[in-house]
Amino acid sequence: MEIYNLKYGTQLATLRGKFRLTKGDEKSMITVGDKVNCQLSQGSSEWSIDSIEERKNTIIRKSDYNELQILCSNVDRIGIIASLIDPETKVGFIDRCLAACHHSGIPALIIFTKSDLVLDKTEVLEKVSIYRNLGYDCRIVSALNGEGIDSVRAELDKKVTFFVGNSGSGKSTLLNLLSGSDIQKVSLISKSTRKGKHTTTNSFLYPINEVTSIIDSPGIKEWGLLHLEKADVLESFPELKIEKKDCIHFNCCDASDDCAMMTKLNSPEVSDERRKSMESMLESLQRPYRIRTGNFITGKLKKEKSKYERKEKRKKRQNYE
Ligand SMILES: Nc1nc2c(ncn2[C@@H]2O[C@H](COP(=O)(O)OP(=O)(O)O)[C@@H](O)[C@H]2O)c(=O)[nH]1
Ligand SMILES: [Mg+2]
Incomplete structure (x- = not known):
């Protein structure tokens, strides 16, 4: 494992003892962003990690398969890297990331990339203004002509930022620009799928100064939100959260029909696009073991899949009988 130290730079170190966390179904020995205490073994150039300092925060996701994954720790900002085009990052993806950010309590910065590829600038502003009007900090950048890079650099200064985005959205390119060197490999966009090819395979923390x-991470298809409750997801929409104060259910949210946030969601004040995005998130909470075509099924996942299918069949039979 690679560790970074101001004095010694990047060093290889081995893990000593057991660092496995056993709390709940959390499974992570050590994660990127962890601050560790190390020592040099006597007479050797080999470092060993003795202990991990208490984490200030963690960013997590929970996939369909009931496994909680710690993506990183000790972060000040989550940079959602959303490409305007080639491939276009869907609003559903951005909203999932924002829901996870809201839950973690870590402020998000939405960075819209590849502005140089969009010819109609009003289109760019329209998309960005959806989020700006909701109060999110948004930046528009181009790695090609340098638009917005200085503003992002200034915003991320003196912070640890986790970059998340779909593959090909420009995370590694932006990291290289901000660091002023080619520290991370950049992928080519596939001509057939218009998506990025996975080049970044592990999350890695890069000291800029x-x-x-900045923590660069591999592209993700969607952020698994199964660690969230319905209320967390609803509250992640600022226009719904403000309705909470008038809700008859004090400090509770079961997203029932008379829930103030649900009422607002189903009102014409919320755009169809945002409503659909929220409905999709709520729906995915209800079907935790949903298996999508094309998912990679092996071992444990195979078992989960057949368990889920048996349960679904039973439910169907009960409905028909
Ligand atoms: N035209 C243009 N291409 C970009 C921009 N940012 C990234 N790219 C290209 O998009 C592709 C994917 O970039 P990469 O940084 O590897 O994406 P990642 O998978 O999110 O790390 C590469 O071919 C980059 O050269 C940009 O602002 N403008
Ligand atoms: Mg990358």
Whole structure:
């Protein structure tokens, strides 16, 4: 495992003892962003990790398969890297990331990339203004002509930022630009699928200077939100959250029909696009073991799949009988 130290730079170190966390179904020995205490073994150039300092925060996702994954720790910002085009990051993807950010309590910065490829600038502003009007900090950048890069650099200064986005959205390219060197490999966009090819395979923390770091991560298809409750998801929409104060259900949310946030969601004040995005998130909470075509099924997942299918069949039979 690679560790970074201001004095010694990047070093290889081995894990000592057991760091496996056993709390709940959390499964992570050590994660990127962790601050560790190390020592040099006597007479050797080999470092060993003795302990992990308490984490200030963690960013997690929970997939369909009931496994909680710690993506990183000790982060000040989550940079959602959303490409305007080639491939276009869907609003559903951005909203899922924002729901996870809201739950983690870590502020999000939405960075719209590849502005140079969009010829109609009003189209860009329309998309960005949806989020700006909701109060999110949004930046528009181009790695090609340098638009917005300085503003992002200034915003991320003296912070640890986690970059998340779909594959090919420009995370590694932006990291390289901000660091001023080609520290991360950049992928080519596939001509047939218009999606990025996976080049970044592991999350890695890159120190930009003594007080600024960026964690680059592999592209994800969607952020699994199964660690969230319905209320968390609803509250992640600022226009719904403000309705909570008038809700008859004090400090509770079962998203029932008379829930103030649900009432607002189903009102014409919320655009169809945002409503659909929220409905899709709520729906995915109800079907945790949903298996989508094309998913990679092996071992444990195979078992989960057949368990889920048996349960679904039983439900169907009961409905018909
Ligand atoms: N035209 C243009 N291409 C970009 C921009 N940012 C990234 N790219 C290209 O998009 C592709 C994917 O970029 P990469 O950084 O590897 O994406 P990642 O998978 O999110 O790390 C590469 O071919 C980059 O050269 C941009 O702002 N403008
Ligand atoms: Mg990458």
